[in-house]
Amino acid sequence: MTAPGWPATLADGPVVLRPYRRGDGAAWSHIRRVNEGWLIPWEPTPADGTWWDLNSPAAYRAVYRELRSSGRTGTAMPFAICVREPGRTERLAGQLTLGNIVRRALGSAYAGYWVDSRLAGRGIMPTALALAVDHAFGAGGLHRIEVNIRPENTPSRRVVEKLGFRQESYLVRYLHIDGAWRDHIGYALTTEDIAAEGGLLARWKRVRTGHR
Numbered sequence: 001m002t003a004p005g006w007p008a009t010l011a012d013g014p015v016v017l018r019p020y021r022r023g024d025g026a027a028w029s030h031i032r033r034v035n036e037g038w039l040i041p042w043e044p045t046p047a048d049g050t051w052w053d054l055n056s057p058a059a060y061r062a063v064y065r066e067l068r069s070s071g072r073t074g075t076a077m078p079f080a081i082c083v084r085e086p087g088r089t090e091r092l093a094g095q096l097t098l099g100n101i102v103r104r105a106l107g108s109a110y111a112g113y114w115v116d117s118r119l120a121g122r123g124i125m126p127t128a129l130a131l132a133v134d135h136a137f138g139a140g141g142l143h144r145i146e147v148n149i150r151p152e153n154t155p156s157r158r159v160v161e162k163l164g165f166r167q168e169s170y171l172v173r174y175l176h177i178d179g180a181w182r183d184h185i186g187y188a189l190t191t192e193d194i195a196a197e198g199g200l201l202a203r204w205k206r207v208r209t210g211h212r
Contacts, residue, residue, distance in 0.1 A: 005135060008077075015128055016083070017082075019071065020068070020078065020080045021080075022064060025057040034116075041177070041178045042114075044175060076109075077132070081094040081095060081115060094125070095114055107141065113129060113156075123208065127204065130200040145188065147187045148184040148185070166193070168187065169186035
């Protein structure tokens, strides 16, 4: 059984979005552990366990099963973000999940993402999000994508602002992040916002080249 829009593999230049594989555990664990200081301020407070334990190769097996299940049931479209580098094989670079999918009259999902700090600033994350949004609005049959970000998370806010997401709300004490209830800024985009531009990826490419 498959859900609309998943599984799928999406690509633009060196950036590839694909479902996680069983064999990604070692790479996933290494990236997550190396990026502890980069990621932990923006992620939900864990119920128990250390970052090292919760991001081990053994922990990946449970993460993989959960992501695979959510993709199959249609509650999420989870993607591994990979990068193809010259002279190297495909490299795992992060994750992007369109989650909390609600269909019918709402046709909406929330986007959440992270990227390896060693690859930040190369346009990987905006490209990945643009690919995912275009796919969600097309094959995924959705109408609206929301992204909620802590005000202090400047890199993540820069991603959605570069892509032209609309700031819609300020959510007080919205999620329990890094040990406390944190405010978030709500951004959103609908199909109508980008229909005349040929999609979000097309908009992003014009922004990158200075042709708005």
